[in-house]
Amino acid sequence: MEALYATVTGFLAASGLYLALRGRTFPVVVGLTLLSYAVNLFLFSTGGLTTNGAAVIRDGVNDYADPLPQALVLTAIVIGFAMTAFSVILAMRVRGDQGSDQVNDQRGEESKEDKS
Amino acid sequence: MMHHLIALPILLPLLSGLLMLVKRDSTVLPRRAIALTSTAALLVISAALVIQSDSGEITYYALGDWQPPFGIVLVLDRLSALMVCLTAFLALGSIAYACAGDDRKGSNFHGLFQLQLMGINGAFLTGDIFNLFVFFEVLLIASYSLLMHGGGKDRTQAGFHYVALNLAGSAMFLIALGVLYGTTGTLNMADMSQKVAALGPDRLGLLKAGAFMLLVVFGLKAAILPLYFWLPRAYSSAPAPVAALFAIMTKVGIYAILRVYTLIFGGGAGELANFVQPWLWWFALATLALGGLGVLSARDLRNQVAYLILISVGTLLVGVSMNREAPIAALLYYMIHTTLVSGGLFLLADAIGEQRGKAGARIVPGRGVTQPALLGLFYFIAAVTVIGLPPLSGAIGKALLLKAALPSEQPWLWPLLLLSSFAGLVAMARSGSTVFWKAGRGDSDGPRLKPAMLAGLILLIGASPALSILAGPITRFTDASATQLLDHDAYAEAILSRNVAGGDS
Numbered sequence: 001m002e003a004l005y006a007t008v009t010g011f012l013a014a015s016g017l018y019l020a021l022r023g024r025t026f027p028v029v030v031g032l033t034l035l036s037y038a039v040n041l042f043l044f045s046t047g048g049l050t051t052n053g054a055a056v057i058r059d060g061v062n063d064y065a066d067p068l069p070q071a072l073v074l075t076a077i078v079i080g081f082a083m084t085a086f087s088v089i090l091a092m093r094v095r096g097d098q099g100s101d102q103v104n105d106q107r108g109e110e111s112k113e114d115k116s
Numbered sequence: 117m118m119h120h121l122i123a124l125p126i127l128l129p130l131l132s133g134l135l136m137l138v139k140r141d142s143t144v145l146p147r148r149a150i151a152l153t154s155t156a157a158l159l160v161i162s163a164a165l166v167i168q169s170d171s172g173e174i175t176y177y178a179l180g181d182w183q184p185p186f187g188i189v190l191v192l193d194r195l196s197a198l199m200v201c202l203t204a205f206l207a208l209g210s211i212a213y214a215c216a217g218d219d220r221k222g223s224n225f226h227g228l229f230q231l232q233l234m235g236i237n238g239a240f241l242t243g244d245i246f247n248l249f250v251f252f253e254v255l256l257i258a259s260y261s262l263l264m265h266g267g268g269k270d271r272t273q274a275g276f277h278y279v280a281l282n283l284a285g286s287a288m289f290l291i292a293l294g295v296l297y298g299t300t301g302t303l304n305m306a307d308m309s310q311k312v313a314a315l316g317p318d319r320l321g322l323l324k325a326g327a328f329m330l331l332v333v334f335g336l337k338a339a340i341l342p343l344y345f346w347l348p349r350a351y352s353s354a355p356a357p358v359a360a361l362f363a364i365m366t367k368v369g370i371y372a373i374l375r376v377y378t379l380i381f382g383g384g385a386g387e388l389a390n391f392v393q394p395w396l397w398w399f400a401l402a403t404l405a406l407g408g409l410g411v412l413s414a415r416d417l418r419n420q421v422a423y424l425i426l427i428s429v430g431t432l433l434v435g436v437s438m439n440r441e442a443p444i445a446a447l448l449y450y451m452i453h454t455t456l457v458s459g460g461l462f463l464l465a466d467a468i469g470e471q472r473g474k475a476g477a478r479i480v481p482g483r484g485v486t487q488p489a490l491l492g493l494f495y496f497i498a499a500v501t502v503i504g505l506p507p508l509s510g511a512i513g514k515a516l517l518l519k520a521a522l523p524s525e526q527p528w529l530w531p532l533l534l535l536s537s538f539a540g541l542v543a544m545a546r547s548g549s550t551v552f553w554k555a556g557r558g559d560s561d562g563p564r565l566k567p568a569m570l571a572g573l574i575l576l577i578g579a580s581p582a583l584s585i586l587a588g589p590i591t592r593f594t595d596a597s598a599t600q601l602l603d604h605d606a607y608a609e610a611i612l613s614r615n616v617a618g619g620d621s
Contacts (some may be wrong), residue, residue: 020284025276029128032283039290048297067341069297072246076290079253084285086260087279090272093264 001049009045013038025091025101032087036080043073121168122177122192124161125200125237128154133230148215151226155208158233162201166541169197172600174610176243184243184611191243191611194597197447199240202452203364206459206576213463213572214357215585221266222353228265232258232361239368243611245296245380246303248372249289252337256282259365262358263350266340274353281336281346289333295326299524306611309379309604313386320387327381331373331392338369339429339600340396341403347426348410352418356466359418360459360576366425368453370432374601379441382604396437401532404430408536411543412414417465417477420547424502427536435517442520444598449591450513453583457502457510460576464494467573468551469553470563472515479547486557486562492552494577499544501580504537510584516591 012034019031027093047066095101132154134425136147168175169192177190211229219225235255242248259519260282264275297303299319315323332343347366351359407426414420432454435447465477468485475482485491498515501508514533521529565573583590600606 020280028280032280032287035284036286039287039294043290043294046294068303070292072293072297075246075250079250079286082257083253083279083283086257087283089277090260090264090276090279094272094276097269103276 005045009038009041023103025094025103028103029087029091031082038075040076043076044069118247121165122190125158126234128158129230129234133227136227144220147226151211153382155211159208161202164203165192165197166201167361169194174607176611185302185304188247189243190241190535194241194600200237200599202455203236206364206455207361209575210357210360213569215567216568218355218357224263226334228258228262232262236364236368240371243305245302245305246293249293263354265358270353274349278346278350285333285336286569290328292326295322298374299323305379306608309608312380312388313384334369334372338366339426340399341406348419351422352416356463359462363455363459366429367451374436378601379604379607384604390439393437393439396433400430400433400437400567404532404536410541412539415479417479420543421461421465425458426541427540441598441602443517443593446516446520448594448597449516453509453513456576456579457498460573461498463572464498464603467565467569481550481554484558486558486564488552488558494573495548498577503540503544506582509580512584512587
């Protein structure tokens with residue numbers, strides 16, 4: 001299970017990073033979202049991977065799951081969700097203000113093209 | 117009652133921020149009144165906290181009475197009290213200036229400003245590293261909206277860069293926290309400092325990776341050399357009162373570096389003791405050098421101030437990386453000075469830009485300002501102090517830092533610090549003479565400084581002469597803060613020893 005989990009997390013993070021480095025706003029937002037999913041999965045695994053483990057201490061139970069990473073992931077999901085919503089709106093605002101969805105300054109690129 | 121005082125710097129801005137959201141469409145006057153009252157109250161509370169912390173005792177507030185290391189704690193020591201007080205003072209100046217009309221340019225200015233104050237104060241006071249992340253997010257999301265207050269093409273563009281970078285930074289912060297939690301099994305900073313020291317060698321590599329990632333995140337906030345590229349653009353496109361408040365944002369990063377790498381990875385961390393500081397030293401020096409070049413190349417007053425902030429970040433981090441009592445005491449004094457003065461300079465650049473009409477804050481000959489004597493006087497005081505010429509506070513801070521350098525550090529620090537100050541001197545002299553002397557006559561009917569703007573400027577720029585007059589008591593306090601900060605065992609003991617007896621909150 002560890003190998004599969006690690007591969008999935010790593011693949012998500014790599015895809016997120018690749019998209020976040022693109023030049024248009026939409027892939028950047030999607031990339032950051034994927035990155036936050038990867039981070040959530042990673043945080044989840046920091047308490048050790050267990051299945052069917054109890055989170056609350058009880059008599060007669062020996063197999064425990066660490067509840068703290070779950071609480072952390074919950075917080076991270078809420079924050080990540082708000083941030084994604086904000087960045088989507090912001091990307092639309094940039095699109096409206098600039099007339100293009102380029103992340104970098106359109107005017108700067110034009111002047112570079114003029115020189116070449 | 118005195119015990120609950122520690123939570124008030126977070127609760128008060130939260131409550132007043134929420135209060136302002138209730139009646140969004142009302143006139144701006146009641147919101148101004150709430151904002152000014154709440155920030156003034158915050159200043160009083162934080163002054164009380166400074167006095168309380170000056171007893172030398174480290175006190176903590178266990179939220180919900182869950183005792184450390186399991187519950188979330190707010191910790192008050194000299195350093196955090198000092199930072200909260202500094203924030204409140206800076207915020208009061210910025211809000212006073214914003215009341216001259218900047219707050220009308222968009223809805224919710226004052227509400228967001230209070231929420232940002234809550235985030236900043238929380239980051240300074242928390243004793244839990246995950247909580248530090250949460251407060252970082254609170255202050256960031258408020259800053260995203262404040263940065264774009266008033267709208268405009270430049271702002272949305274700079275805003276998107278800022279948001280995307282910080283989201284990536286937050287992702288990295290979480291990964292680093294996951295690594296630290298996975299290796300040490302705790303999130304309480306005091307407890308973590310104990311666990312790190314007792315860790316087996318098989319986990320050291322992982323822990324070190326986590327610590328370095330944390331440094332990258334804090335470095336992004338503090339704007340260290342390879343991570344500073346967002347700063348000049350974001351700061352120079354932000355509205356003036358917001359840019360002034362942002363002067364404390366880089367210091368949040370520096371505070372986090374100072375706290376985490378003296379407490380958790382400080383002298384008591386066994387094999388990992390002080391392993392970050394040698395790296396930090398070179399990055400800080402490079403930041404200092406680049407800030408000097410940047411300040412010479414700036415073509416806009418606001419941009420120039422942004423690079424002056426970069427020089428101050430370099431100076432502060434050099435102090436952090438020396439990791440001894442004397443340099444840290446010097447950098448704390450310098451931090452008070454540079455935060456207030458660069459905040460004041462942003463306000464001043466805005467006031468100059470407004471009076472020059474079309475030329476704005478660009479450093480070109482153009483129409484003169486309407487009130488050359490008054491603005492010139494402010495500019496002169498601010499320039500002298502930010503460069504570090506005697507007798508104002510910048511000179512005291514830099515002299516303390518130069519004096520604190522060991523002979524082995526002097527060949528690097530002295531020339532770089534003095535040369536970057538010299539670059540600042542040349543740049544400020546050039547822009548000052550262009551703006552005030554090469555200008556035509558000012559329009560005598562042009563916009564004048566409103567009383568609120570004047571109040572903001574006097575508060576922030578006037579703080580510098582006050583800092584030099586009060587240098588004695590302030591340096592005594594910063595010396596004590598540095599001693600307390602480096603005594604990581606006392607910190608851990610203050611937080612962890614009382615958990616058996618049960619707190620008195």
